[in-house]
Amino acid sequence: MLRCIYRNHILIGLPWLFIFLGFLYIYRGPSISPLYGSDTNIIETKSEPLNGPLNKGVCSDNGSWRVGDLKMQTGRTDVNSVTNWNAPLVWEGTFDPVVIDAIYKKMDPRVAVVLFAVGKYTRFLKGFLESAEKYFLVGFRVTYYIFTDNKGDVPTIKLGKGRKISVVTIPSVNRWQEVVLGRMKWATITIDKQIRNEADYLYMMDIDSVFHNDFGAESLSPLSAVLHRGYYKNTRRDQFPYERRPKSMAYIPTDEGDYYYTAAVWGGYLEDMYRLVKYCYTQSEEDAKNDIEAVWQEESHLNKYLLYNKPTKVLSPEYLWSDYDKIPADIKVVRISQLVKNYEEVRPNGGH
């Protein structure tokens, strides 16, 4: 009898103890560690300057920047390197890729690249992917999300470490304008359902391009936009090809506007990009309901968004050039360039 009572007490007491502990944890848990607590502190206070293991890689002599003396009075003088809201304007010669790579590699972000290769555009996949492996964010974890209506057309490419391809199948369409509009719709859906759990940064890129030079971590920021090569030099804001019809959601009046951005390359934090992609999609849908299509489709909506939600980094046209255009003196390096193509041949409705 005595033994039974003793064992029963334990059997009853233990679960109650668990429940009590559970309540304690749930109650105290969130307040235990502040958002900035452990990780970053430990890194700095533990790095003894005597040996300084952290510094060794940071500023070596391999960068293109002259590491001799960092004077404040030398740099690109032919172009502006900040916008008027103090965001950097990224040109060759304004940054040191070694320093920047070291900073971002410590974070080891996952980067997603959204690519649409529908219909005949799958022929551009090989060139894009092979050149991206040589030049795009080399050394970082990159996943290419290829949206296509023909999975069989996706070539097998040798990928670097930490890089992979993820194919997303979407239905074919008849008009190229619908392909373009479909990008926003499918991107919104897939980011929401899949990509947001798999990436920290997201890029949207046009597939009909090829990389020619390093496109690196200097392009990373919460919201990065690329200047359109056709309008960056001397174009007045009333000449930018914004949507000018007030009926459209992408309307921008002639006395407003900072720059004209291209929709062929854009990127940023995943959540910020999701917001932007969704915006372009919903605004296009709204326009469609009112029987109007913005003059440059999602590029018009993108420009409107970026006028009121300033990008945190603006990339020069080095970050999207075109094989159609001669290269002027202020473009020292072409990092990625759109290919010359026969529109009649590649577009589903022959380019019309």
Add this chain to the structure above:
Amino acid sequence: MIHLINVKSLTAVLVILGVLFLYSFLSYRTSHQQNITAENRLSADVVAVGNEFHLVAPEHLQYEQPSIVQGRIDVVAVTPWLAPIVWEGTFNPVLLDSIYKPKNITIIATVFAVGKYIMFLKRFLETAEQHFFVGFKVHIYVFTDRPNEVPPVTMASGRRVNRTRKQPKRSNTLTEFATGLFPEANSDKKRLHFFLQLIVRLVPTAKRWQEISARRMELIQMVIEEQLPNNRNYIFCLDVDSQFHGRWGSESLGGLVAVTHPGYYRDPRSKFPYERRPSSRAYLAPGEGDFYYCGGAFGGLLQEVHHLAKTCRHNFEADAQEGIEAAWQEESHLNRYMWINKPSKVLSPEYLWQDFKPRNPEVHIVRFSGVVKNYADIRPNA
């Protein structure tokens, strides 16, 4: 027997419940930690997560079209890690103000007026009212051992100095003691929604000026810790022996903001007065270092400056225990910190000049400048 069966089934049910609870709060904990690490991962480069980066501009704001091919060509406007270097002419103040004002942030400023340095406070406060974040909520913390000498400040138009009389509270190392002054009745003054608030904190007198300098980091850390749950605000730590001459506003806001020292910004890095003894934790080897930053003006988001203050203080105290004091005290530690944790914004020497220096041609405007002083008169141990 029946009695035992009932007890057994009851305990079995309780055990199952307990296990379920354990499982659910453990998984809650790990997911919570995953959130933390994901945000830490994104914020490990010195710019922090959060609303800071949503640069929302109001619709239909009129301003001059920005140019891509024209700008200041006599100075570099961006660092090699793409942090902007803020010079006059590189930003549009109207645009930036219209982006930051709706965020409803508070700018905290800390200033140390210990010993005879209290004599600089009046000019500092008066000029801050005219130039420092006009149009924003500003709280200025004054650390002094002579609270009675904190001057009553005359109000510039558009600002109301709001001080409330409170009984002093006692705490471990500091005593908060806010002086009282009711705003003057004036028919011009409307009730405005921005104001400058002054909070005075008592600190013990120090015998050496180096000690005063060193304690700053500790006190800054404590001020921030009181504010931390509200972490969307910015803080600037400024020298009291200076005054404002021009606008210091929203163009200076960033995750981690440093000011280049006016005496060294044209010099090669070998001339920078970094701490050069490897035994100090502020050591920077020859060939290292981007710029020489001032200890007299730095700032950023609360969390960033908190980390900086905590690290510099820790390193300073660790050095002190080994009997070594860095060449320029916390300025040396700050420079080492900024070498490793690159600032996300660098302010040009316009933001901390020195009155005795003639102005260089690239400095178009002096915004904040150290006044001429006789060190023998004011330092406790010259």
